[in-house]
Amino acid sequence: MVSRVASKTEEKKTEINFDKSTRVVYFCFHMLTKKAKYALLALIYLAKHQNEGPVLIEQLATEENIPRKFLEQILLDLKNSGILQSKKGKGGGYSLQASTDKIMVGSVLRQIDGPLAPVPCVSKTAYSKCKECKDETTCAIRVVMKEVRDAIANILDNTSLTDMLKMSTDGKKVPDYVI
Amino acid sequence: MVSRVASKTEEKKTEINFDKSTRVVYFCFHMLTKKAKYALLALIYLAKHQNEGPVLIEQLATEENIPRKFLEQILLDLKNSGILQSKKGKGGGYSLQASTDKIMVGSVLRQIDGPLAPVPCVSKTAYSKCKECKDETTCAIRVVMKEVRDAIANILDNTSLTDMLKMSTDGKKVPDYVI
């Protein structure tokens, strides 16, 4: 094994031996990109400052330690998908469009990172056939990954911004998923 | 949104408008790399041909449509982690080391792709702190992603090669996860 799926610069555990067999072992991982993480942080921030009028990108960027220009793209994306609304010019800024209990983590992540499914052939929102697959009905990988997709979607599509707000204060949560 | 996590060359849904606002929309996704997919396909193949003696890399590569030299690396990796065993020289090849019900999808994927967790801070097998995170105990993202990690691990660590074999013939499965 060398590294996982995405991550990149995330957390790296680098371990180097300077023996003749110099070997670099490092772990990276992902699934949740930084972009998506920033998006969620931004949404939580905006939710917490809901009744203070529009929030400036600049403010959000500095308070949450998100690169300003990168954040611009993210907020724009969330705006274009109807999650946020914005106001231009002086006194402008960003605010939530929908109510916090209508904004689901699943839809945010789909918007920012794409489908939740680990493989395209089990995606409900963006299905596409795997070409490796000879027969989809007897593909064991597909069956397992479908379980995974459903489990992920079940959590993320049933967790709202409201839930996240509770978590960030409680630090804990009592989930109520559909089984 | 542009693309998800990994995927790359996987399946691409490309849609191009040649208007003045030429726009290319494409979806890619992942989590399960091709490498991991190949590994699972190889394991299933080896399981199905268990009592025919060692299987040649060449045979496996052609039958499962996996690039030969790429497959070599994967099999070697699986061998070094104790999942497979090999025999060199004439009459050699690869075969399963453990029994099919001891080989779990979770450990195969961890070996090939790395930790299952969507973010490092919720990984049980390869924990590492997120530096974005001010306070881990009140990080809502962490709480949600922990649920996701547990759900994924619960499925993958409780699905064995034996289960996959059943699926690939039945095309269906009655899971029996720990709740």
Added chain:
DNA sequence: GCTTAGTATACTTGATTTGTAGAGTTTATA
């Protein structure tokens, strides 16, 4: 009209995935 603040798009950089290439090692057997 000038400043504030968001909008839009293109580009850059470094890392990762997905392979390829080639030389080396072990084993069977003729």
Added chain:
DNA sequence: TATAAACTCTACAAATCAAGTATACTAAGC
């Protein structure tokens, strides 16, 4: 014991992607 069959090991290369920068534009207030 030489030879061919197979696996082993390491390095390299191309394509893709995540993450971030740069630059120019548009709209709203004052």
